[in-house]
Amino acid sequence: MTDRRTELKEALAATGRGDRQSLERVYEMTSSKVFSTIVRIVRQRERAEDILQEVYVKVWRRAARFDPAKGSPITWLCAIARNSALNDLRRSGRKQEIPDDEFPEVADTNLVAADDWLCAAEDSAALEKCLEELRGDHRRSIKMAFFEGFSHSELAEKVNVPLGTMKSWIKRGLAGLRGCLGG
Known part of the structure:
Protein backbone atom coordinates (compact mmCIF):
# COMPACT_ATOMS: atom_id res chain seq x y z
CA MET A 1 0.00 0.00 0.00
CA THR A 2 2.89 2.36 0.66
CA ASP A 3 3.90 2.04 -2.99
CA ARG A 4 0.42 3.17 -4.07
CA ARG A 5 0.58 6.14 -1.71
CA THR A 6 3.96 7.11 -3.14
CA GLU A 7 2.67 6.58 -6.68
CA LEU A 8 -0.28 8.89 -5.99
CA LYS A 9 1.98 11.60 -4.54
CA GLU A 10 4.29 11.35 -7.53
CA ALA A 11 1.40 11.44 -10.00
CA LEU A 12 -0.04 14.51 -8.29
CA ALA A 13 3.37 16.23 -8.36
CA ALA A 14 3.74 15.43 -12.07
CA THR A 15 0.24 16.76 -12.66
CA GLY A 16 1.38 19.99 -11.03
CA ARG A 17 4.15 20.15 -13.63
CA GLY A 18 1.58 19.85 -16.44
CA ASP A 19 1.73 16.11 -17.17
CA ARG A 20 -1.71 15.13 -18.48
CA GLN A 21 -1.05 11.38 -18.24
CA SER A 22 -0.34 11.83 -14.55
CA LEU A 23 -3.69 13.54 -14.11
CA GLU A 24 -5.28 10.47 -15.72
CA ARG A 25 -3.44 8.28 -13.22
CA VAL A 26 -4.60 10.45 -10.30
CA TYR A 27 -8.14 10.13 -11.62
CA GLU A 28 -7.87 6.33 -11.97
CA MET A 29 -6.54 5.98 -8.44
CA THR A 30 -8.96 8.31 -6.68
CA SER A 31 -12.14 8.98 -8.64
CA SER A 32 -14.33 6.37 -6.93
CA LYS A 33 -13.52 7.77 -3.48
CA VAL A 34 -13.90 11.36 -4.65
CA PHE A 35 -17.20 10.52 -6.33
CA SER A 36 -18.55 8.89 -3.18
CA THR A 37 -17.64 12.02 -1.20
CA ILE A 38 -19.59 14.16 -3.65
CA VAL A 39 -22.63 11.90 -3.99
CA ARG A 40 -23.06 11.73 -0.20
CA ILE A 41 -23.51 15.49 -0.21
CA VAL A 42 -25.51 16.25 -3.36
CA ARG A 43 -27.49 12.97 -3.34
CA GLN A 44 -27.95 13.07 -7.10
CA ARG A 45 -25.84 10.94 -9.38
CA GLU A 46 -25.99 13.25 -12.41
CA ARG A 47 -25.00 16.33 -10.39
CA ALA A 48 -22.28 14.33 -8.66
CA GLU A 49 -20.83 13.30 -12.02
CA ASP A 50 -20.72 16.94 -13.16
CA ILE A 51 -19.07 18.01 -9.93
CA LEU A 52 -16.55 15.17 -10.22
CA GLN A 53 -15.46 16.57 -13.57
CA GLU A 54 -15.15 20.06 -12.03
CA VAL A 55 -13.04 18.64 -9.20
CA TYR A 56 -10.47 17.18 -11.58
CA VAL A 57 -10.34 20.43 -13.58
CA LYS A 58 -9.51 22.15 -10.26
CA VAL A 59 -6.93 19.46 -9.51
CA TRP A 60 -5.31 20.12 -12.90
CA ARG A 61 -5.12 23.84 -12.14
CA ARG A 62 -4.07 23.51 -8.47
CA ALA A 63 -1.92 20.38 -8.31
CA ALA A 64 1.27 22.42 -8.04
CA ARG A 65 -0.07 23.86 -4.76
CA PHE A 66 -0.43 20.46 -3.11
CA ASP A 67 1.99 20.12 -0.19
CA PRO A 68 2.50 16.52 0.98
CA ALA A 69 3.86 17.83 4.29
CA LYS A 70 0.39 19.19 5.11
CA GLY A 71 -1.58 16.02 4.39
CA SER A 72 -2.22 13.10 2.12
CA PRO A 73 -3.27 13.49 -1.52
CA ILE A 74 -6.62 11.75 -0.95
CA THR A 75 -7.46 14.09 1.93
CA TRP A 76 -6.60 17.08 -0.27
CA LEU A 77 -8.70 15.72 -3.15
CA CYS A 78 -11.65 14.94 -0.88
CA ALA A 79 -11.50 18.44 0.59
CA ILE A 80 -11.73 19.89 -2.93
CA ALA A 81 -14.62 17.51 -3.68
CA ARG A 82 -16.48 18.34 -0.48
CA ASN A 83 -16.08 22.09 -0.99
CA SER A 84 -17.16 21.81 -4.64
CA ALA A 85 -20.24 19.79 -3.68
CA LEU A 86 -21.19 22.23 -0.92
CA ASN A 87 -20.73 25.19 -3.28
CA ASP A 88 -22.97 23.47 -5.80
CA LEU A 89 -25.64 22.97 -3.15
CA ARG A 90 -25.46 26.60 -2.12
CA ARG A 91 -25.74 27.76 -5.74
CA SER A 92 -28.61 25.55 -6.78
CA GLY A 93 -30.23 24.40 -3.56
CA ARG A 94 -31.11 20.86 -2.64
CA LYS A 95 -33.23 19.03 -5.14
CA GLN A 96 -35.29 16.01 -4.24
CA GLU A 97 -32.98 13.57 -2.57
CA ILE A 98 -32.55 10.02 -3.77
CA PRO A 99 -32.59 7.34 -1.07
CA ASP A 100 -29.27 5.66 -0.26
CA ASP A 101 -30.38 2.38 -1.79
CA GLU A 102 -30.71 4.03 -5.21
CA PHE A 103 -26.92 4.36 -5.44
CA PRO A 104 -25.07 1.19 -6.33
CA GLU A 105 -21.90 0.40 -4.46
CA VAL A 106 -18.93 1.47 -6.53
CA ALA A 107 -16.24 -1.17 -6.62
CA ASP A 108 -12.89 0.32 -5.76
CA THR A 109 -10.12 -1.74 -7.25
CA ASN A 110 -7.58 1.06 -6.81
CA LEU A 111 -7.54 1.27 -3.04
CA VAL A 112 -5.47 3.98 -1.45
CA ALA A 113 -3.87 3.03 1.87
CA ALA A 114 -6.46 3.03 4.63
CA ASP A 115 -4.46 5.44 6.76
CA ASP A 116 -4.68 7.96 3.92
CA TRP A 117 -8.43 7.82 3.63
CA LEU A 118 -10.53 10.34 5.57
CA CYS A 119 -12.45 7.63 7.37
CA ALA A 120 -9.76 5.09 8.13
Missing part, protein backbone atom coordinates in the same frame (compact mmCIF):
# COMPACT_ATOMS: atom_id res chain seq x y z
CA ALA A 121 -11.19 2.20 10.12
CA GLU A 122 -9.34 3.01 13.33
CA ASP A 123 -10.08 6.74 13.17
CA SER A 124 -13.63 6.05 12.09
CA ALA A 125 -14.24 3.80 15.09
CA ALA A 126 -12.81 6.42 17.45
CA LEU A 127 -14.89 9.15 15.82
CA GLU A 128 -18.05 7.05 16.01
CA LYS A 129 -17.41 6.32 19.69
CA CYS A 130 -16.88 10.01 20.41
CA LEU A 131 -19.95 11.01 18.40
CA GLU A 132 -22.05 8.62 20.47
CA GLU A 133 -20.88 10.37 23.64
CA LEU A 134 -22.27 13.71 22.44
CA ARG A 135 -25.75 14.97 23.22
CA GLY A 136 -28.23 13.83 20.60
CA ASP A 137 -28.87 17.27 19.10
CA HIS A 138 -25.13 17.99 18.89
CA ARG A 139 -24.42 14.58 17.29
CA ARG A 140 -27.21 14.85 14.72
CA SER A 141 -26.23 18.41 13.81
CA ILE A 142 -22.59 17.51 13.29
CA LYS A 143 -23.41 14.43 11.23
CA MET A 144 -25.80 16.37 9.00
CA ALA A 145 -23.41 19.30 8.59
CA PHE A 146 -20.20 17.40 7.94
CA PHE A 147 -21.33 14.10 6.43
CA GLU A 148 -24.41 15.25 4.53
CA GLY A 149 -23.30 18.79 3.68
CA PHE A 150 -26.13 20.81 5.20
CA SER A 151 -25.36 24.45 5.98
CA HIS A 152 -26.06 25.84 9.44
CA SER A 153 -29.10 27.71 8.15
CA GLU A 154 -30.46 24.63 6.36
CA LEU A 155 -30.08 22.62 9.55
CA ALA A 156 -31.75 25.27 11.69
CA GLU A 157 -34.70 25.31 9.31
CA LYS A 158 -34.83 21.52 9.05
CA VAL A 159 -35.00 20.96 12.82
CA ASN A 160 -36.91 24.17 13.50
CA VAL A 161 -34.49 25.92 15.85
CA PRO A 162 -32.97 29.41 15.70
CA LEU A 163 -29.78 29.72 13.65
CA GLY A 164 -27.82 30.77 16.76
CA THR A 165 -28.91 27.60 18.55
CA MET A 166 -27.78 25.44 15.65
CA LYS A 167 -24.39 27.17 15.50
CA SER A 168 -24.03 26.68 19.25
CA TRP A 169 -24.88 22.97 19.04
CA ILE A 170 -22.29 22.43 16.33
CA LYS A 171 -19.65 24.47 18.13
CA ARG A 172 -20.21 22.61 21.42
CA GLY A 173 -20.32 19.28 19.62
CA LEU A 174 -17.02 19.94 17.84
CA ALA A 175 -15.44 20.99 21.14
CA GLY A 176 -16.64 17.72 22.65
CA LEU A 177 -15.18 15.75 19.75
CA ARG A 178 -11.84 17.54 20.06
CA GLY A 179 -11.73 16.71 23.74
CA CYS A 180 -12.71 13.08 23.20
CA LEU A 181 -10.29 12.56 20.31
CA GLY A 182 -7.46 14.25 22.18
CA GLY A 183 -7.17 17.17 19.78
Whole structure:
Protein backbone atom coordinates (compact mmCIF):
# COMPACT_ATOMS: atom_id res chain seq x y z
CA MET A 1 0.00 0.00 0.00
CA THR A 2 2.89 2.36 0.66
CA ASP A 3 3.90 2.04 -2.99
CA ARG A 4 0.42 3.17 -4.07
CA ARG A 5 0.58 6.14 -1.71
CA THR A 6 3.96 7.11 -3.14
CA GLU A 7 2.67 6.58 -6.68
CA LEU A 8 -0.28 8.89 -5.99
CA LYS A 9 1.98 11.60 -4.54
CA GLU A 10 4.29 11.35 -7.53
CA ALA A 11 1.40 11.44 -10.00
CA LEU A 12 -0.04 14.51 -8.29
CA ALA A 13 3.37 16.23 -8.36
CA ALA A 14 3.74 15.43 -12.07
CA THR A 15 0.24 16.76 -12.66
CA GLY A 16 1.38 19.99 -11.03
CA ARG A 17 4.15 20.15 -13.63
CA GLY A 18 1.58 19.85 -16.44
CA ASP A 19 1.73 16.11 -17.17
CA ARG A 20 -1.71 15.13 -18.48
CA GLN A 21 -1.05 11.38 -18.24
CA SER A 22 -0.34 11.83 -14.55
CA LEU A 23 -3.69 13.54 -14.11
CA GLU A 24 -5.28 10.47 -15.72
CA ARG A 25 -3.44 8.28 -13.22
CA VAL A 26 -4.60 10.45 -10.30
CA TYR A 27 -8.14 10.13 -11.62
CA GLU A 28 -7.87 6.33 -11.97
CA MET A 29 -6.54 5.98 -8.44
CA THR A 30 -8.96 8.31 -6.68
CA SER A 31 -12.14 8.98 -8.64
CA SER A 32 -14.33 6.37 -6.93
CA LYS A 33 -13.52 7.77 -3.48
CA VAL A 34 -13.90 11.36 -4.65
CA PHE A 35 -17.20 10.52 -6.33
CA SER A 36 -18.55 8.89 -3.18
CA THR A 37 -17.64 12.02 -1.20
CA ILE A 38 -19.59 14.16 -3.65
CA VAL A 39 -22.63 11.90 -3.99
CA ARG A 40 -23.06 11.73 -0.20
CA ILE A 41 -23.51 15.49 -0.21
CA VAL A 42 -25.51 16.25 -3.36
CA ARG A 43 -27.49 12.97 -3.34
CA GLN A 44 -27.95 13.07 -7.10
CA ARG A 45 -25.84 10.94 -9.38
CA GLU A 46 -25.99 13.25 -12.41
CA ARG A 47 -25.00 16.33 -10.39
CA ALA A 48 -22.28 14.33 -8.66
CA GLU A 49 -20.83 13.30 -12.02
CA ASP A 50 -20.72 16.94 -13.16
CA ILE A 51 -19.07 18.01 -9.93
CA LEU A 52 -16.55 15.17 -10.22
CA GLN A 53 -15.46 16.57 -13.57
CA GLU A 54 -15.15 20.06 -12.03
CA VAL A 55 -13.04 18.64 -9.20
CA TYR A 56 -10.47 17.18 -11.58
CA VAL A 57 -10.34 20.43 -13.58
CA LYS A 58 -9.51 22.15 -10.26
CA VAL A 59 -6.93 19.46 -9.51
CA TRP A 60 -5.31 20.12 -12.90
CA ARG A 61 -5.12 23.84 -12.14
CA ARG A 62 -4.07 23.51 -8.47
CA ALA A 63 -1.92 20.38 -8.31
CA ALA A 64 1.27 22.42 -8.04
CA ARG A 65 -0.07 23.86 -4.76
CA PHE A 66 -0.43 20.46 -3.11
CA ASP A 67 1.99 20.12 -0.19
CA PRO A 68 2.50 16.52 0.98
CA ALA A 69 3.86 17.83 4.29
CA LYS A 70 0.39 19.19 5.11
CA GLY A 71 -1.58 16.02 4.39
CA SER A 72 -2.22 13.10 2.12
CA PRO A 73 -3.27 13.49 -1.52
CA ILE A 74 -6.62 11.75 -0.95
CA THR A 75 -7.46 14.09 1.93
CA TRP A 76 -6.60 17.08 -0.27
CA LEU A 77 -8.70 15.72 -3.15
CA CYS A 78 -11.65 14.94 -0.88
CA ALA A 79 -11.50 18.44 0.59
CA ILE A 80 -11.73 19.89 -2.93
CA ALA A 81 -14.62 17.51 -3.68
CA ARG A 82 -16.48 18.34 -0.48
CA ASN A 83 -16.08 22.09 -0.99
CA SER A 84 -17.16 21.81 -4.64
CA ALA A 85 -20.24 19.79 -3.68
CA LEU A 86 -21.19 22.23 -0.92
CA ASN A 87 -20.73 25.19 -3.28
CA ASP A 88 -22.97 23.47 -5.80
CA LEU A 89 -25.64 22.97 -3.15
CA ARG A 90 -25.46 26.60 -2.12
CA ARG A 91 -25.74 27.76 -5.74
CA SER A 92 -28.61 25.55 -6.78
CA GLY A 93 -30.23 24.40 -3.56
CA ARG A 94 -31.11 20.86 -2.64
CA LYS A 95 -33.23 19.03 -5.14
CA GLN A 96 -35.29 16.01 -4.24
CA GLU A 97 -32.98 13.57 -2.57
CA ILE A 98 -32.55 10.02 -3.77
CA PRO A 99 -32.59 7.34 -1.07
CA ASP A 100 -29.27 5.66 -0.26
CA ASP A 101 -30.38 2.38 -1.79
CA GLU A 102 -30.71 4.03 -5.21
CA PHE A 103 -26.92 4.36 -5.44
CA PRO A 104 -25.07 1.19 -6.33
CA GLU A 105 -21.90 0.40 -4.46
CA VAL A 106 -18.93 1.47 -6.53
CA ALA A 107 -16.24 -1.17 -6.62
CA ASP A 108 -12.89 0.32 -5.76
CA THR A 109 -10.12 -1.74 -7.25
CA ASN A 110 -7.58 1.06 -6.81
CA LEU A 111 -7.54 1.27 -3.04
CA VAL A 112 -5.47 3.98 -1.45
CA ALA A 113 -3.87 3.03 1.87
CA ALA A 114 -6.46 3.03 4.63
CA ASP A 115 -4.46 5.44 6.76
CA ASP A 116 -4.68 7.96 3.92
CA TRP A 117 -8.43 7.82 3.63
CA LEU A 118 -10.53 10.34 5.57
CA CYS A 119 -12.45 7.63 7.37
CA ALA A 120 -9.76 5.09 8.13
CA ALA A 121 -11.19 2.20 10.12
CA GLU A 122 -9.34 3.01 13.33
CA ASP A 123 -10.08 6.74 13.17
CA SER A 124 -13.63 6.05 12.09
CA ALA A 125 -14.24 3.80 15.09
CA ALA A 126 -12.81 6.42 17.45
CA LEU A 127 -14.89 9.15 15.82
CA GLU A 128 -18.05 7.05 16.01
CA LYS A 129 -17.41 6.32 19.69
CA CYS A 130 -16.88 10.01 20.41
CA LEU A 131 -19.95 11.01 18.40
CA GLU A 132 -22.05 8.62 20.47
CA GLU A 133 -20.88 10.37 23.64
CA LEU A 134 -22.27 13.71 22.44
CA ARG A 135 -25.75 14.97 23.22
CA GLY A 136 -28.23 13.83 20.60
CA ASP A 137 -28.87 17.27 19.10
CA HIS A 138 -25.13 17.99 18.89
CA ARG A 139 -24.42 14.58 17.29
CA ARG A 140 -27.21 14.85 14.72
CA SER A 141 -26.23 18.41 13.81
CA ILE A 142 -22.59 17.51 13.29
CA LYS A 143 -23.41 14.43 11.23
CA MET A 144 -25.80 16.37 9.00
CA ALA A 145 -23.41 19.30 8.59
CA PHE A 146 -20.20 17.40 7.94
CA PHE A 147 -21.33 14.10 6.43
CA GLU A 148 -24.41 15.25 4.53
CA GLY A 149 -23.30 18.79 3.68
CA PHE A 150 -26.13 20.81 5.20
CA SER A 151 -25.36 24.45 5.98
CA HIS A 152 -26.06 25.84 9.44
CA SER A 153 -29.10 27.71 8.15
CA GLU A 154 -30.46 24.63 6.36
CA LEU A 155 -30.08 22.62 9.55
CA ALA A 156 -31.75 25.27 11.69
CA GLU A 157 -34.70 25.31 9.31
CA LYS A 158 -34.83 21.52 9.05
CA VAL A 159 -35.00 20.96 12.82
CA ASN A 160 -36.91 24.17 13.50
CA VAL A 161 -34.49 25.92 15.85
CA PRO A 162 -32.97 29.41 15.70
CA LEU A 163 -29.78 29.72 13.65
CA GLY A 164 -27.82 30.77 16.76
CA THR A 165 -28.91 27.60 18.55
CA MET A 166 -27.78 25.44 15.65
CA LYS A 167 -24.39 27.17 15.50
CA SER A 168 -24.03 26.68 19.25
CA TRP A 169 -24.88 22.97 19.04
CA ILE A 170 -22.29 22.43 16.33
CA LYS A 171 -19.65 24.47 18.13
CA ARG A 172 -20.21 22.61 21.42
CA GLY A 173 -20.32 19.28 19.62
CA LEU A 174 -17.02 19.94 17.84
CA ALA A 175 -15.44 20.99 21.14
CA GLY A 176 -16.64 17.72 22.65
CA LEU A 177 -15.18 15.75 19.75
CA ARG A 178 -11.84 17.54 20.06
CA GLY A 179 -11.73 16.71 23.74
CA CYS A 180 -12.71 13.08 23.20
CA LEU A 181 -10.29 12.56 20.31
CA GLY A 182 -7.46 14.25 22.18
CA GLY A 183 -7.17 17.17 19.78
